[in-house]
Structures are given as C-alpha cells and as structure tokens.
Amino acid sequence: MPTKHIGQPYDRSDARDKVLGRATYTAEHLVPDLLHGHVISSKIACGRITHLNTDHALKIPGVIAVLSHKTDFKTARFDLSYKDMDSPPGSPFRPFSTPEVKFAMQPIALVVAESTELARYAARLVEVTYEVDPHNTDLMGSLSESKAGKGLRAGVESPSNRGDFRAAYNKSEVQTSSDYLHPSQHHNPMEMHASIVHYHDEKSLTIYDKTQGVKNSQHYVTMAFGLRKKNVRVLSPFVGGAFGSGLRPQYQLFLATLAALELKRSVKVQLTRPQMFSFGHRPKTHQTVSLGASRDGKINAIFHHAVGETSRFEDYIENVATWAAKLYDAENVEQQYRIVPLDTYTPLDMRAPGGASGLYALECAMDELATELKMDPLDLRLKNYSEEDPSAGKPFSSKALKECFAQGSTRFGWDSRHQRTDTPYGKHRGSGMATGIWDALQFPTRAAATLASDLKLEIRIATADIGTGTYTIMKQIAAEELGLPTESVDAKLGDTDFPFAFIQGGSATAASVGSAVRKACRKVQKQLLKEAGKMKNSPFQHADIDDVVFEDGLLKRKDDPQMQTSLKQIFADRDIDQIDKKCTWTPNLLKQRKYSMNTHSAVFVEVEVDADVGFVSVERVVVAVAAGRILNPKTARSQILGGVVWGISMALHEESYMDNSLGRFINHDFANYHIPVNADIKDIEVIFVEEDDTVVNPLGVKGLGEIGLVGVPAAVANAVFDATGKRVRELPITPDKLFAEP
Amino acid sequence: MRPFKYNRPLDLATASNAGTSGSFIAGGTNLLDLMKCDVEQPSQLVDLNHLGLGSISETADGGLELGALATNTTTAYHPIVQERYPILSRAILAGASPQLRNKATNGGNLLQRTRCPYFFDTDSPCNKRVPGSGCPAKEGYSKLHAILGASDSCIATHPSDMCVALRALDATIRVSGPHGERRIEFADFHRLPGDQPEIETSLEKGEVITAILLPADGFADNFAYFKVRERASYAFALVSVAAVARLEGNQLKEGRVALGGVAAKPWRDLEAESLLCDQPCNAETFGNFADALLQSAKTYPGNRFKVPMARAAIVRALSEATHLNQL
Structure with missing residues (x-):
C-alpha cells in the first residue's frame, strides 16, 4: 500500500557517494600521526606459546612495538566485562590474556609500526615457538560428544516438542529419514574488519570500527579497558557488508585500543583476507530429519535433530531445529539442537543463522517425502500448512505463505515444469521448491x-x-x-x-x-x-x-x-x-504476545546440470516473499536478490575447508573459498506479497535481511535431484559430489 | 612485504645476468600475490617489461611466434590465433579474469606456481615451499591436486589453462640465458615433482623465456577445450582437456589430448594416443583411450572423483573435437 514516500522505489540515498568513493569506510578515515598494527596469527590450533622473540622485528627502523601476552597491560578482570550484545553463554575470548592458544590463527601478537608495510614485514621477523597440545576440530568424528547448550541469548529459542514422535512415526504408513551436512562458512564481507583508535588522552578516544552496532563496540571497549562512555565515541557511518561478522566486536578493536592506550598514539589495525577466516563463522552442522506420513501425504510425525560445532570457551547456539514445529501442523514433533565443543573460534551469527541451516535439511526432507509419496512437493506443503503456529499455540500476526505459493508457482510455471523439450545435449533440467520462514524481530x-x-x-x-x-x-x-x-x-x-x-x-x-x-x-x-x-x-x-x-x-x-x-x-x-x-x-509486547510473528517465502528454482561432469547452473529463481509492508520496493528487491545469491552460494559453492590434522581452515582466500561470480547468477525474480499487519508495529514492517536466503539452498538441492535423480545430502553440491561414476 | 631491490634492464644480456641473483617479473599477477603471502621472498626483482618481447608474428616455417611479454589478452584475441589456433584462444579465455589476463604475460603463464592452498599458507607444511616439511594435501584438501605423475613429496598441479593447449599443439619454448639461446620442447619444460618439488621447470638460473613457438598446424577444424570447475568462471580446473584431431571421413587419423588440473604439468600420454590412430570416431574409441591414459592414475582421499571425471571429460572433449553427437 504505497503512500507518498513509503512504498516508493527510491534510489539508495548513499549510492552516489559509494560509487564515487566519497563514502568513507572504516580503514579509510584519516587520523593524524597514525600507527599501523599487523596481527600475528597462531600457527597451531591448541597449546601455548613458549617463546616469542621480537628482537629482529624491533631492530627495523619505524617499528614501534610488539604487543603480546608478554605485554604488561591492565584490562578488566572478569568475563562479564567482555560480554557484548551478541555474546553466547560462556567465557569470551580475551586476546593476549595468556600464552594459551585455543584455536588456529588466534591473534598472538600485534606489531605496531609507522606504516602498514613495515608492520607486516616486521611481523615476519617475530619468532614464535609453541608447545603443542593435541587438538580436535572434527565435528563428524565427535558427534557422540554432543551436549545441550547452556543458557540462551537474544532471538534464540529452545526447540519445542509436542505429542509422541517415536510412537507416531513407527505407526506411519510412509517413513523417510535422512542425514544432512553443511560445512563451516565464513562471512567474508568485501570490506575487511578494521579499527582506527584516535588517541586523545589516556581517558578519551574516538574510534572508527567496522561494526553492526557502534553502541556494542563502545560498551565492549569501555568495559574491557575501564573507560567512561562519555569519553569514548565510536563511529561507523558506512559498512562494506557484514552479514553478521560485525555483530560482535572483533579482536582488531581490542588490539587497536590496547595499542593506542599502551603507546599513547593513534593506531589502526586492519585484518588481512586470510585473517577474515580466523574468527566467527557459520558452524558446520549435522542434521537428521525423519518424517512419518499417511499415504495421502498428511504428516503426523516430524523429527529434526541438529548438532553444530562450538568453541571450547563459549556455547554458540542458534535456531536450527525450531522451524518444523511452526511451519507444519503435524501432531507429533521432536526437535533437538546440540553442540560439540571443538578447538576452533566460537561460531557467529551469519546471515539467517540457524534458519539457513535448519530449513536446508527440513525442506530437503520434505522433498524426499514428496518423492516417496509420488506427490507434488507443493501439494505436500499445502496439505500440512499451519494456519496457526502450532509450536506456540498462537495465531500468526499475518501469514501470506499460501499466496506466495500461488503467485510464485504461477510465475515460475511450476505445473508445467516437466514439459520442456529444449534442453541442450548432455544437459539435464530440473525444478525444485522450498519454503522459507524467519522471525519478525524488533x-x-x-x-x-x-x-x-x-x-x-x-x-x-x-x-x-x-x-x-x-x-x-x-x-x-x-x-x-x-x-x-x-x-x-x-x-x-x-x-x-x-x-x-x-x-x-x-x-x-x-x-x-x-x-x-x-x-x-x-x-x-x-x-x-x-x-x-x-x-x-x-x-x-x-x-x-x-x-x-x-x-x-x-x-x-x-x-x-x-x-x-x-x-x-x-x-x-x-x-x-x-x-x-x-x-x-x-514494541507493543502486550499486543504482540498473543501472536507469532514471522516472515515467509516460497522459492522455486530451475537448474541445468551437465551430468557428464556434475556441474550445476541455477538458470532461474522465482521467490515470493511475505514480509509485511514493503518500505521501498527497490532496496527491498536488492536485499532479496542478495539473499538468493547467498542461498545459491550456500547450495553450490561455499565451504571453509577444515584440515582436521592441522586444525586450521586451509582455503582462506577468494581463490579457493568460492562464492558465485556473475556468470553463476542468471534470472532471479522477486515477488512481494504484501501483508497488512497491524500487530508487528505501526508501520507494518517485518524485515527482509534473512528471508531471501532461507529457502534457497533446499530449493536448489531439490532441483538438482529433480534433474539427476541424485540426492546430495552434503553441501556444497560441487561436481565431485554430484559426479556419478558411469 | 619484505624490502627488495628493483631492476629494470633494457637488454636481454643484462636481464639474464641480473636474473641469476633475482626473480624475474613480467605481469606480476602471481608473483606479487606470493610475495604478499611471504611465499616468495625475492631480494631483487628484474623487470622484463622493457625488453621488447611483446610481439606476435608469423614464422618462416608457417608457424606463429608468441612473444613472451605479449599479454594473455593480446594473444587470445589476436586474429591469427583466433583463426588458426582457436584452441589456444579458448584455453586462455577459460582462465583467470579479464583484468588478470590484461596484465598476465605468455611467459609468466608458463611459470605460474601451483594453487595448492598449503603452498600459499606459510603456517602449513609444504615440501614445495619448505623442502622436507611434509605434504598435508595427501590426506587433506586435494580437489585441485594431481592424480598423475605425482610423488610422495608433492601432489600439486600446474594451474594454467593456456599451457594445456600449448602442450596439445606441441609448442616449443625459446629461452635466452647466460649461455646463449636454446629451445625447449613443451613436453620437457615443466618437471614432475619427484623428490624435488621445489624445482618446477627445466629453466637454468638466469634464463629468460623469450618466445613460444607454435608449429604450422593449429587444428582449427577439430579441437576442443573443455574445463570442469566449481563455478562458471574464475576457478581453477578440477580437470581440463585440450583435444585436437585429424580426421579422414569418420576415421580418426590422429588425436592428441592434453590434460590440465591432474598433474604438475600439462599431461599427455603419447603411447595411449596411439589408440586414437586410424580408429573410428566413436565413444568406444575415446573411452578406450581415456582408460589407457588414466591407467596409471593414483588418487588420494580427497580426489578419487577425478579419475571418472577425467574420463568423462576426455570423451566429451574428443566428441566435441570430432563433432560427434553434436546437435
């Protein structure tokens, strides 16, 4: 319902500044007399530093200092002072607090010099010796060691159960059960993490930080270093992508602040691309989904069990196994989410955290059931559609998912999807669909x-x-x-x-x-x-x-x-x-607590598979989104397009490869950590099915950052199955996995 | 970055001399990355960009001489290359990105170093980077790694697309060094790792590649360059195949197949190629050949898929080159 300004396709107001290079990103701010820090990353995954020789580095003219656990500095004593708005339960990582190494590429020293080149050079002259402890980074080899995460955090809910899954499943006419796996992934925004700490005096600082919340960075710095909020100003007017990587203050902020306070100078610390693989990531997650249904497609039993990785020091938890109970009206649902502590950094919310993982498995399982039932996957979803939220026993504030199915399938030509005859030689076409859901948080x-x-x-x-x-x-x-x-x-x-x-x-x-x-x-x-x-x-x-x-x-x-x-x-x-x-x-909690508030999407995907060599090309995506009122159809469309590209990337490309014998992610650059290039992205069509929702907020807005992504990985995987008859239950679906030996 | 000296010689002799104690730089698209990662630590860079080696010209024997300093872009879009050596053009354009090809030179393309991630990560062991430190790829990330001609010490591959086509065309490399000029057959240019994976080519210290010589026959009627990779562009080959053929009717008189992404050098098996001599053009012929070529393949836990994938890619490329099964 567009009005004079709301609902109008305005251009992005900062577009021109960004294109002309006038939008200043964190590392670009000019601060007088700036020193440059380069982080030295740990070579080992587990153990301790026994020796750190900085003599050669410090002899280089222009090198000011090498800070490490050997530096005598004063910061807060208790864990609570290091908590931020997105901290999971546990004990936050404190750089340089001990010689202990808890994960590979842990920051172990900061070389500070007059130029970034000098700092980087001198970093290579620092000699580090370690005492190595055995490490374990292998989720799949440690599934039996899983535990329930302790505590909760903002936006994360406990998986709910209802009825008696086991009994209902055992009695079901049709049963399917499969395991799914996706690897760790790193956010990798184009702009790498950086902080500039402009030193005024020992009590007052102005900080430019790459963050998704300046108040969060300010809170962290003032608590950790015992400063007062009125004396620490944090700025981040432009952010070159983040996708969740800026939700927690990252270690470059701590290190730049430490260096500035120690050296009484302004300091900049910018991470390198490989170092962008040294902190939070989407956790590798193993899932099992079992579905029991009657012959006519009525699902009466759902089991969704997920096990994700976390670090040894924090219990990272996310909403992986909570969605089935909301989306489908089955009477018996068992959902479980567990974590395995490993010698890695704590995972971190990455675009649609939990939802992207959980819906991948759930919506692939729905497709497997549809195949088993010889039923149209869309009909299966409609047959089990939840009009109200059965997990909460409340109505939805609005839910136009049926309309998304209708408009999306019509636009895609879902009913005539198998009537194509123009597929080129050696290629197979296939179509798949999936449902997306996300929370309308405020x-x-x-x-x-x-x-x-x-x-x-x-x-x-x-x-x-x-x-x-x-x-x-x-x-x-x-x-x-x-x-x-x-x-x-x-x-x-x-x-x-x-x-x-x-x-x-x-x-x-x-x-x-x-x-x-x-x-x-x-x-x-x-x-x-x-x-x-x-x-x-x-x-x-x-x-x-x-x-x-x-x-x-x-x-x-x-x-x-x-x-x-x-x-x-x-x-x-x-x-x-x-x-x-x-x-x-x-938010009007009194009004809202009577409702469940969610966004929904219906995703339809057509792929072409070169079956000779297992190469998948996503030819066409139609995504219909119900997310309340759309404030700006142009920027909204862009957000959904970006989400779809993320989904394709998750389905076909992205994998942070953990070498378990070294305990480190090894493909830490854009040559080997693949995201789609332009040639991989073809037609994407976005449909908004607007909802008139007076419950969520007076504007009727629900948010679009994640809903564009969540259904896409499953829809791609389901389309690949339709094209090839092969279920690849491990992402990404790369040629090696899809390649069938003749 | 470590400090280094920069030297810009204006003639070959000076360059060769300087090269005995420094590293040559041309486009720098690979060397600069490696220096930033601290994999290469040259104390001196010898810039070859002012030696006048950038031309492309026809030779007396009807072939083509590609200057070592001609860029990949210039070469790929050169009218004679496009007309008479289309497989070379196709292969070059299958690699890198337009920006990189604009900078990258023909000589530099030959001297690219492997894209093995352990080679790039100075905190990991790598026998090629630090001889004797080990090779984690064998039990780890090995999608991009060798199935042919590898050794216990190294299973890295050569990443070039261009070189795969040059091998199929039987090109020759002309080099100039402290001891004068010589020619190296393409087959002998890159070395297999053996127990010295750090030595990758047969170039002597100070030798500069001056040109790549293409023989007269460019197989413009029967060729294919088929590359399997993990995304549509800007990815190194899992397997790539350069196939050229000579036909008489439906009879295959000669077929040559070079593979990329499977060995430390573009891989050809001349003995196996005899199975493509005087044979009918069909899937069976191609399959038999592929099986013979891949007979000696040795795989690792992370790259077992490459043998059947290479077989399929070879059959596909030969079918395309011989116009079999084309719609």
Whole structure:
C-alpha cells in the first residue's frame, strides 16, 4: 500500500557517494600521526606459546612495538566485562590474556609500526615457538560428544516438542529419514574488519570500527579497558557488508585500543583476507530429519535433530531445529539442537543463522517425502500448512505463505515444469521448491529528530546501514510523517553520540529503526501543532493531532484542507529556530504476545546440470516473499536478490575447508573459498506479497535481511535431484559430489 | 612485504645476468600475490617489461611466434590465433579474469606456481615451499591436486589453462640465458615433482623465456577445450582437456589430448594416443583411450572423483573435437 514516500522505489540515498568513493569506510578515515598494527596469527590450533622473540622485528627502523601476552597491560578482570550484545553463554575470548592458544590463527601478537608495510614485514621477523597440545576440530568424528547448550541469548529459542514422535512415526504408513551436512562458512564481507583508535588522552578516544552496532563496540571497549562512555565515541557511518561478522566486536578493536592506550598514539589495525577466516563463522552442522506420513501425504510425525560445532570457551547456539514445529501442523514433533565443543573460534551469527541451516535439511526432507509419496512437493506443503503456529499455540500476526505459493508457482510455471523439450545435449533440467520462514524481530530503539526553521529535518539513531538501505528508509519514513520531500531529510547513523539502537541484525532494523523514526517525527508533529495553535487567529487552536495532516510543507485541517499554514510560517510566527525531539520506541509486547510473528517465502528454482561432469547452473529463481509492508520496493528487491545469491552460494559453492590434522581452515582466500561470480547468477525474480499487519508495529514492517536466503539452498538441492535423480545430502553440491561414476 | 631491490634492464644480456641473483617479473599477477603471502621472498626483482618481447608474428616455417611479454589478452584475441589456433584462444579465455589476463604475460603463464592452498599458507607444511616439511594435501584438501605423475613429496598441479593447449599443439619454448639461446620442447619444460618439488621447470638460473613457438598446424577444424570447475568462471580446473584431431571421413587419423588440473604439468600420454590412430570416431574409441591414459592414475582421499571425471571429460572433449553427437 504505497503512500507518498513509503512504498516508493527510491534510489539508495548513499549510492552516489559509494560509487564515487566519497563514502568513507572504516580503514579509510584519516587520523593524524597514525600507527599501523599487523596481527600475528597462531600457527597451531591448541597449546601455548613458549617463546616469542621480537628482537629482529624491533631492530627495523619505524617499528614501534610488539604487543603480546608478554605485554604488561591492565584490562578488566572478569568475563562479564567482555560480554557484548551478541555474546553466547560462556567465557569470551580475551586476546593476549595468556600464552594459551585455543584455536588456529588466534591473534598472538600485534606489531605496531609507522606504516602498514613495515608492520607486516616486521611481523615476519617475530619468532614464535609453541608447545603443542593435541587438538580436535572434527565435528563428524565427535558427534557422540554432543551436549545441550547452556543458557540462551537474544532471538534464540529452545526447540519445542509436542505429542509422541517415536510412537507416531513407527505407526506411519510412509517413513523417510535422512542425514544432512553443511560445512563451516565464513562471512567474508568485501570490506575487511578494521579499527582506527584516535588517541586523545589516556581517558578519551574516538574510534572508527567496522561494526553492526557502534553502541556494542563502545560498551565492549569501555568495559574491557575501564573507560567512561562519555569519553569514548565510536563511529561507523558506512559498512562494506557484514552479514553478521560485525555483530560482535572483533579482536582488531581490542588490539587497536590496547595499542593506542599502551603507546599513547593513534593506531589502526586492519585484518588481512586470510585473517577474515580466523574468527566467527557459520558452524558446520549435522542434521537428521525423519518424517512419518499417511499415504495421502498428511504428516503426523516430524523429527529434526541438529548438532553444530562450538568453541571450547563459549556455547554458540542458534535456531536450527525450531522451524518444523511452526511451519507444519503435524501432531507429533521432536526437535533437538546440540553442540560439540571443538578447538576452533566460537561460531557467529551469519546471515539467517540457524534458519539457513535448519530449513536446508527440513525442506530437503520434505522433498524426499514428496518423492516417496509420488506427490507434488507443493501439494505436500499445502496439505500440512499451519494456519496457526502450532509450536506456540498462537495465531500468526499475518501469514501470506499460501499466496506466495500461488503467485510464485504461477510465475515460475511450476505445473508445467516437466514439459520442456529444449534442453541442450548432455544437459539435464530440473525444478525444485522450498519454503522459507524467519522471525519478525524488533528491539527497543531510540531516535532524535531536529526540524529547523528552513524545514531541514535531521534524524539521528546509532544504528548501522550495512548496505541494506537503512539511510534511505529512514528518510522516506521521516518525509512521510512530516510531509516534506526526502531531499529535506538528513539521516544520520553509525555514531555513539546518537540515541541507542541495538546491533543491526536478525532482520530487525527496518521495523525497529523505522518505528523509532516514525515516533520521533510524530513528536515533532505534535510540537508543530502546539506552536501553530498559538499563532494569531489560528485555525489549529483546539485541533487534535488526529484532526490534521502534514503535506507539502503545510499543516492542514483534515475537515477543511483550506485551513492551512506553512510549517515555515509556524517557525517565523513563533520565533523559534528549531524543534528537537527524542523518543524511545518499544514494541507493543502486550499486543504482540498473543501472536507469532514471522516472515515467509516460497522459492522455486530451475537448474541445468551437465551430468557428464556434475556441474550445476541455477538458470532461474522465482521467490515470493511475505514480509509485511514493503518500505521501498527497490532496496527491498536488492536485499532479496542478495539473499538468493547467498542461498545459491550456500547450495553450490561455499565451504571453509577444515584440515582436521592441522586444525586450521586451509582455503582462506577468494581463490579457493568460492562464492558465485556473475556468470553463476542468471534470472532471479522477486515477488512481494504484501501483508497488512497491524500487530508487528505501526508501520507494518517485518524485515527482509534473512528471508531471501532461507529457502534457497533446499530449493536448489531439490532441483538438482529433480534433474539427476541424485540426492546430495552434503553441501556444497560441487561436481565431485554430484559426479556419478558411469 | 619484505624490502627488495628493483631492476629494470633494457637488454636481454643484462636481464639474464641480473636474473641469476633475482626473480624475474613480467605481469606480476602471481608473483606479487606470493610475495604478499611471504611465499616468495625475492631480494631483487628484474623487470622484463622493457625488453621488447611483446610481439606476435608469423614464422618462416608457417608457424606463429608468441612473444613472451605479449599479454594473455593480446594473444587470445589476436586474429591469427583466433583463426588458426582457436584452441589456444579458448584455453586462455577459460582462465583467470579479464583484468588478470590484461596484465598476465605468455611467459609468466608458463611459470605460474601451483594453487595448492598449503603452498600459499606459510603456517602449513609444504615440501614445495619448505623442502622436507611434509605434504598435508595427501590426506587433506586435494580437489585441485594431481592424480598423475605425482610423488610422495608433492601432489600439486600446474594451474594454467593456456599451457594445456600449448602442450596439445606441441609448442616449443625459446629461452635466452647466460649461455646463449636454446629451445625447449613443451613436453620437457615443466618437471614432475619427484623428490624435488621445489624445482618446477627445466629453466637454468638466469634464463629468460623469450618466445613460444607454435608449429604450422593449429587444428582449427577439430579441437576442443573443455574445463570442469566449481563455478562458471574464475576457478581453477578440477580437470581440463585440450583435444585436437585429424580426421579422414569418420576415421580418426590422429588425436592428441592434453590434460590440465591432474598433474604438475600439462599431461599427455603419447603411447595411449596411439589408440586414437586410424580408429573410428566413436565413444568406444575415446573411452578406450581415456582408460589407457588414466591407467596409471593414483588418487588420494580427497580426489578419487577425478579419475571418472577425467574420463568423462576426455570423451566429451574428443566428441566435441570430432563433432560427434553434436546437435
């Protein structure tokens, strides 16, 4: 339901600056007298440093210092001080706190020099000797050591059970059961992690950090180093992709801050591409899905069991095995999620954490059941469609998944998918589909709005725009509320001087930040109306906010639009320079707790497989998305396109290869860690099925960051099966796995 | 990056001399990466870009001379290459990206080092990088690794596409060094690892590649370059096949097949190729040949798929080269 600004396909407001190189990313900020740090990464996966010889490195002119566990520095003593907004339960990794090595590529020293080249050179002259302990990085060899994760964290729920799966499964007419595996994957945003700490004095710092939440970085730095928030400002106005890698403060922030405080100088630390494989990642996950159904396709028993990796020091948990109980109305459901501690870094939320993993297995299993039943996979989903959320016993605030199925399948030509005859020699075509689901999350958010007498409006929130279009929608919402052109609105974010926002993740930002913008602007409206009422012979003297509209720079009475005044006139008459308003927006929990709030998608994929050599090409994707109201169809489409590409990547390309004998990820560059190139991506069509949802928030927005991805890996895998008759139950589906020996 | 000296000689003799104690650099598309990773640590770079070796010209015997410093892009799009040696053009364009091919030179393409990830990771053992340190690839990541001609000390492969076509065409390399000029048959240019995987070519210290010489016959009517990789572009070959053939009617008079991605050098088996002499053009002939070529293959836990994949790719390439089963 587009209105004047909301729902309109505005260009990304920062696009031009990005294309022209005027958008300054973290490592590009200019700070005077800057020193450069280069991180030395551990060669071993487990053990301790016995000797660290820095003599040769320090002899190089221009090398200032080598910091390590041998440096005598003061930071907070207790684990609690190192917790951040996205910490899983456990004991956060503290760089340089001991000589112990807990994972391969652990940062063990920081060489600080006058230039980055010098630092990097000197790092090679530092001699490290280790005492090596045996390590274990092998999830598949350790499944029997799995345990339940302790504790919970924001957005993560316990898998729910209902009925008696085992009894129902045993009695089912049709039973399928399969195991699925996907490897570890690393976020690898184009912009590598970096921090610049501008040193003012021992108590005050200005920090540029690559992060999805400046408040989170500020909290971490001040707690760890015993600084005061008013003295530490963190900025991150532009983020070159993150996908979750910036949800937790990464170690370059700690190291740059440490170096700045120790050396009393400004310091920059930027990680290398290989070092982007040295911290959080999507955990390798093994899953079993068993489905029991009657001959006519009614599922009565679902078993979804997942085991993921975690580190020895934190229990990383995510929502892998929670979705089946929501999506399908089977009476007997058993879901379980367990973790295996290994000698790696703690996994980290990566785009659609848990959902991408869990729905891959679940939706492939649905396809296997459909095959067993000789039933159309779409009919199977419709037959078991949950009108309400059976896992919570609540209705959905809105769920237009059926409409997604209808529009998506029509557009794709699902019913006529096997009638093609033009497949080239040696190639096989196949089609597959899958369902996607994600949570409509929201977090309390604060906002500030300033309207000046020249009608320039400034909106400030300490959120992040990781490339999703947050700047753009902030402007649209503000312009809509105050009846101004978007050009009059300046959106500011990524600065701890601005009001609080939670980390940008979980598809929650458009809903949370958008709602806060709306609320702040409404407060400005009220103030304008109040001032207008005080004008001479004002028609607004006793007017209520519901009796007026703000349009084209004017304030008008709804009952008589001729009764109007320009906003400029209000400022002039009342002799005020500007109106400043702040607000805190919180989700209406009273209203929301009666509902389950989710986004949904239906994904249809056509692949072409060169069966001679096992090469898969995704020829066509149609994805229909139900995610409430769409604020900007252009940036929204881009987000879904990106999600689909991620899904194709997960299905066919991405794998951080863990060499278990060395205990390290070995393909740590873009030559060997594959993501799709342009030639791999063909037709992608996005359909938005808008929902009128008054429960989620007044804007009706649900968020799009993850829903574009979640159904895609399974849909691709199912299409590959349709084309070849071969089920590859281990991602990525690379030629070696698909290649069938003749 | 470690500090290094930079030297820009203007004639071959000076370059050769300097090269005895330094590393040659041309396009630098591989060397600079390796220096950044600290795999290569040259104390001196000898820049070959000013020696006038960039031309492509026809030779007296009807062949073509490709200057060592001509870029991969210039070569791939050269009208004579496209017309008479289309397999070479096809192979070059199957590798890297346009940006890299614009910088990369023909001589440098021959001297690319392996893309084995253990070779690039200086915190891992690698016999090629640090002789005697071990080879984790044998039990680890070995998708890109050899199934032919490898040794216990190294199973790395040569990553080039261009070289696979040059091997099928029976090219010759002309080099110039401290002891004058000589020619090296393509087959003898790259070495198998044996127990010295760090020595990859038969070049002597100080020798500069000056040209690649193509014989007159470019097999423009019957050729195929077929590359199997993990994405549609910008990935190294799991297996690649350069196949050329001479036909009389439906009779195969001669067939040559060079494989990439399976050995430390573009792989040809002349004995097996006799099975392509005076044979009918059909899947059986091609399959028999592939089986003979792959008879001595030795696989590792991570690359067992490569034998059947190579067989399928060989049959596919020969079918394409001989226009068999084409729609």
